Amino acid sequence: MVVFSIPYLFLISTAILIHLLLQDGSIEEWRNVFYLAAVIMVVFSIPYLFFGSGEEQPWNNEMSQTLENSANSHPKHDENQETKT
Numbered sequence: 001m002v003v004f005s006i007p008y009l010f011l012i013s014t015a016i017l018i019h020l021l022l023q024d025g026s027i028e029e030w031r032n033v034f035y036l037a038a039v040i041m042v043v044f045s046i047p048y049l050f051f052g053s054g055e056e057q058p059w060n061n062e063m064s065q066t067l068e069n070s071a072n073s074h075p076k077h078d079e080n081q082e083t084k085t
Contacts, residue, residue, distance in 0.1 A: 021036070022029045 017034055017036075021033055
């Protein structure tokens, strides 16, 4: 339940912050909102650039191995068997 509430906290805080930044809705105020959003995106993207990787994770292999094992455990259907009877 907590996982679903975290994005809503960000949505509410964003709405409150925009309300505080916009007094009369002028272009300059919206420009400041845009710059603030751009800064937030860049700041949170920098750690991802340094610490993120494109390597496949072990937990991904576990699921595919489980699916392969379950597929191999079922007997295969032989079409010729039905025609022999």
